[in-house]
Amino acid sequence: MVSTIKHRYTLDEYRAIEEKAEGRSEYRDGEIVPIPGGTLKHSRIGGNIFAFLKFLLRDTQFEPINSDLRLWIPEYRRGVYPDVMVFDGEPQLNEERLDEVLNPTVIVEVLSHTTADYDQQHKFRMYRSIPSFSEYLLVEQDEPFVERYTKQTQGWLLSDFKGLEASISLELVGVELPMAEIYRGVVFECS
Numbered sequence: 749m750v751s752t753i754k755h756r757y758t759l760d761e762y763r764a765i766e767e768k769a770e771g772r773s774e775y776r777d778g779e780i781v782p783i784p785g786g787t788l789k790h791s792r793i794g795g796n797i798f799a800f801l802k803f804l805l806r807d808t809q810f811e812p813i814n815s816d817l818r819l820w821i822p823e824y825r826r827g828v829y830p831d832v833m834v835f836d837g838e839p840q841l842n843e844e845r846l847d848e849v850l851n852p853t854v855i856v857e858v859l860s861h862t863t864a865d866y867d868q869q870h871k872f873r874m875y876r877s878i879p880s881f882s883e884y885l886l887v888e889q890d891e892p893f894v895e896r897y898t899k900q901t902q903g904w905l906l907s908d909f910k911g912l913e914a915s916i917s918l919e920l921v922g923v924e925l926p927m928a929e930i931y932r933g934v935v936f937e938c939s
Contacts, residue, residue, distance in 0.1 A: 754779070762827070763845075766818075774920040775827035783916050784862055785828060789889045793858045794831040796813055796932050797887070797925070801834060804923045810853070812836045819855075820848045832856035832888075834878065834921055843875050851880040858887045872897070876904070882920050 755780035757765070759800050764782065766773060772783045786794075794815060801812040812834045816825045820842040829846065834854035840850035855875055857867040868886060884897040884904075894909045896916055909916050909927060916925040 758878075759825070759827075764825075767847075772829055774829065775825070777825040784860075786858075787860065787889065790858050790860060792933050793887055793930060794856070795796045796930055797830050797856055797858075797885075798930045800925065801832065801921075801923070805834070805921060808921070809837050809919045811839070813839065813849075813852075818848045819852060820850055821874045822850070822878060824874045827872055828830065828871065828874075830855045834918075836920070852884040853880050854885070854918060855881065856885040858889060859926060863889065868895075871933060883918060884916075885916070887930060889934075891936060892927050894927065894930065 757775070757780055758778075759775065762773075762775045762854055765776075771785070773780045774783060775781075784900045794914055798812055805812060815829050815831050817833070817839075818829055819833065820827050822842075832853035832854075833849070833856070835849070835851060835939040836853045839849040842850050857863075859867055859896065863920070872884060875884060882899040886895040886897075888894065892910065892912050892914075894908045894916060896909065897904045898907070898919060910933060912928045914927045915929075916927070917923075918925055
């Protein structure tokens with residue numbers, strides 16, 4: 749029997765590799781895991797959400813950030829790239845690094861076939877360890893459907909939104925996010 753020895757990377761090694769890398773990777777407590785490239789639908793949906801929130805929140809204390817910025821989750825020693833994050837006030841930098849933040853209030857993940865389970869289960873569990881985190885949107889690519897989780901006193905409340913006529917109330921930031929804006933320019937295939 750042949751055993752494979754996996755190289756475990758320190759956080760500093762990962763950061764040095766990530767700064768020079770052409771593609772992005774997540775840090776998972778010693779492992780470096782490449783993030784697969786997105787689809788046209790994924791890019792449109794993530795871009796639509798970011799652009800709409802950027803416009804709506806421009807004169808408030810809330811700031812949306814796109815997927816270029818890494819979120820560090822200290823409890824799990826993970827560095828991940830959510831599709832969109834919204835911050836209440838100034839983003840808190842991790843160890844004064846300009847490429848890692850700690851305190852999003854809202855996180856949006858556009859689901860893909862390869863990452864849906866990870867985003868819905870594992871990432872959500874890790875995100876819940878972030879004290880400032882209060883709303884989570886899971887956005888489907890292949891149909892106009894969004895799951896919104898909102899932090900409540902007794903746990904997390906799930907609300908579903910289906911169809912282009914629906915609108916999602918982001919309670920903490922005080923804006924409505926129409927499904928038609930999320931899916932602007934997205935063509936759905938009929939089955």
